[in-house]
Amino acid sequence: MKIFTAEQIYAADRFTIEKQQITSDVLMERAATQIYEWMNSRLQGAQVKIHLFCGIGNNGGDGVALARQLHENGYSIEVYVVNYSDKRSKDFLLNLDRLKERKLWPEFLDSGCDFPELGRKDIIVDAVFGIGLNRNPDAWVLKLINYLNTSSAFILSIDIPSGLFMERVPENRDDIIRANHVLSFQAPKLSFFLPQTGIYINQWELLDIGLDDEYLFKTETVYELIGKPEVLPMYMPRLKFSHKGNYGHSFIIGGSYGKIGAVQLAAKACLEIGSGLLTTYVPECGYIPMQTSLPEAMVIVDDEDEKITTINFDLKPTVVGIGMGMGTHKITIKAFSEFLKTNTAPLVIDADGLNILSGTPELLNRLPNQTVLTPHPKELERLLGKWRDDFDKLDRAKAFSKKYDCILIIKGAHTIVIYNGKGYVNSTGNPGMATAGSGDVLAGMITGLIAQGYNSLDASVFGVYLHGLSGDLSVSESGYEAVTASKLIDNIGKAFLELFRRPEQEQHIEEKN
Ligand SMILES: NC(=O)C1=CN([C@@H]2O[C@H](COP(=O)(O)OP(=O)(O)OC[C@H]3O[C@@H](n4cnc5c(N)ncnc54)[C@H](O)[C@@H]3O)[C@@H](O)[C@H]2O)[C@H](O)CC1
Numbered sequence: 001m002k003i004f005t006a007e008q009i010y011a012a013d014r015f016t017i018e019k020q021q022i023t024s025d026v027l028m029e030r031a032a033t034q035i036y037e038w039m040n041s042r043l044q045g046a047q048v049k050i051h052l053f054c055g056i057g058n059n060g061g062d063g064v065a066l067a068r069q070l071h072e073n074g075y076s077i078e079v080y081v082v083n084y085s086d087k088r089s090k091d092f093l094l095n096l097d098r099l100k101e102r103k104l105w106p107e108f109l110d111s112g113c114d115f116p117e118l119g120r121k122d123i124i125v126d127a128v129f130g131i132g133l134n135r136n137p138d139a140w141v142l143k144l145i146n147y148l149n150t151s152s153a154f155i156l157s158i159d160i161p162s163g164l165f166m167e168r169v170p171e172n173r174d175d176i177i178r179a180n181h182v183l184s185f186q187a188p189k190l191s192f193f194l195p196q197t198g199i200y201i202n203q204w205e206l207l208d209i210g211l212d213d214e215y216l217f218k219t220e221t222v223y224e225l226i227g228k229p230e231v232l233p234m235y236m237p238r239l240k241f242s243h244k245g246n247y248g249h250s251f252i253i254g255g256s257y258g259k260i261g262a263v264q265l266a267a268k269a270c271l272e273i274g275s276g277l278l279t280t281y282v283p284e285c286g287y288i289p290m291q292t293s294l295p296e297a298m299v300i301v302d303d304e305d306e307k308i309t310t311i312n313f314d315l316k317p318t319v320v321g322i323g324m325g326m327g328t329h330k331i332t333i334k335a336f337s338e339f340l341k342t343n344t345a346p347l348v349i350d351a352d353g354l355n356i357l358s359g360t361p362e363l364l365n366r367l368p369n370q371t372v373l374t375p376h377p378k379e380l381e382r383l384l385g386k387w388r389d390d391f392d393k394l395d396r397a398k399a400f401s402k403k404y405d406c407i408l409i410i411k412g413a414h415t416i417v418i419y420n421g422k423g424y425v426n427s428t429g430n431p432g433m434a435t436a437g438s439g440d441v442l443a444g445m446i447t448g449l450i451a452q453g454y455n456s457l458d459a460s461v462f463g464v465y466l467h468g469l470s471g472d473l474s475v476s477e478s479g480y481e482a483v484t485a486s487k488l489i490d491n492i493g494k495a496f497l498e499l500f501r502r503p504e505q506e507q508h509i510e511e512k513n
């Protein structure tokens with residue numbers, strides 16, 4: 001699903017208005033109707049007090065139009081105009097008049113006024129600012145935002161929590177509405193998915209206001225939200241007349257004394273996701289653990305017991321995954337550097353492999369095209385340098401990925417795969433996955449997909465999605481706290497099955513027929 005910028009959304013509005021031969025207030029009315037229906041289907045006429053805080057732009061206009069619809073249907077409402085500017089939008093004014101025609105007089109809030117009393121069981125509709133916020137709100141508006149946040153009422157934000165910008169992070173944490181639920185129009189907003197801005201949103205949902213399909217389809221976006229519809233076409237079915245040689249030979253290099261487990265996890269995940277063959281390369285101390293824990297894998301050992309000192313092997317891997325638990329000893333760096341001189345196989349680099357790259361950046365020039373890098377936030381910072389905010393982080397990541405022609409996977413609550421100027425925002429996963437070894441599993445999964453013939457970008461996007469889905473399945477089995485990296489691996493198979501599971505209702509209808 002595409003993630004549009006504010007400019008693209010405004011352009012979609014103009015395009016839709018032109019093509020459907022409607023006036024702009026029709027779109028506002030559609031927006032308000034959608035929200036009304038959402039609320040009505042949940043409230044079913046309940047006489048809970050609904051306080052609508054409406055700005056003077058079109059977000060406020062949505063709020064005022066919604067107030068009218070709620071009132072017409074018997075809901076108990078109180079409307080406040082947050083009078084932060086005298087530049088009121090045309091459609092806001094039109095809807096304000098419609099409200100007044102019905103003898104509904106909103107209370108105007110200005111600087112210096114007292115804020116209304118709010119009950120614990122009331123509902124707040126936040127329609128103060130939408131996607132048009134372009135500078136810091138005045139101090140008194142920030143005070144109001146703070147006041148709403150400290151009330152215990154349920155906050156429903158229209159389109160985007162007020163105070164949240166579309167393309168930058170607000171300076172102060174208290175300056176944004178903390179929404180219990182956001183009803184956003186047509187497409188999700190990038191800020192919903194970034195750690196510094198996503199924290200203001202508990203849940204979000206999309207409402208279709210009928211923006212023109214042709215515009216939405218044809219318009220290229222930098223960011224895309226990756227869900228089932230995006231990954232299903234990537235899936236490469238296994239063929240009846242195939243053998244293990246058709247699914248690639250993965251080579252996983254890593255481990256050091258005390259960190260052989262990282263290789264075990266990556267290797268197991270790599271096999272579980274379908275790699276045809278797998279060889280691991282570990283220091284000698286890893287030989288017995290590897291052979292006993294993973295009989296399916298072949299093992300080559302380094303001459304040294306505790307760390308990797310040379311990477312000598314006599315096989316032609318389809319793909320190499322390197323770095324998990326490898327350490328950054330001088331001699332290991334040398335071995336890694338020598339390996340990069342001769343390697344031609346596609347690469348997935350994780351953990352200490354990334355730390356070595358950030359400490360010896362000249363090695364970045366030796367990476368094959370489309371090498372996959374899987375840094376966690378600290379490793380990413382070592383690669384990119386300190387970023388100003390999450391939006392700056394994404395810009396730096398795009399520039400880095402372009403410079404070295406690599407695929408950068410920014411791991412987090414919503415992992416983002418960066419390549420070729422684009423960002424693929426993952427929609428699966430949960431906080432239970434913030435656990436030791438989770439990254440090793442991801443690196444192993446991506447390696448195993450490349451082995452089977454997925455190109456490195458598809459393997460990254462699909463791998464990240466399946467990894468998150470395995471995490472979601474693990475949570476449904478054991479709760480957040482008990483999710484471990486091993487459980488993620490155990491659920492890779494179920495994640496594939498889940499991809500092809502049809503909604504129960506659909507199955508039921510089919511059975512009846
Ligand atoms: N296609 C859609 O998604 C539709 C969305 N709708 C709603 O319209 C808003 C966007 O409306 P817009 O008027 O452009 O922006 P805002 O309501 O956010 O109003 C901001 C308004 O005020 C000015 N401004 C910006 N920052 C400040 C500030 N700090 N202090 C004072 N004034 C400020 C700015 O110039 C704007 O004029 C969208 O979110 C939806 O809710 C439509 O209803 C239908 C189509």
Ligand SMILES: [K+]
Binds near residue numbers: 059161
């Ligand atoms: K809002």
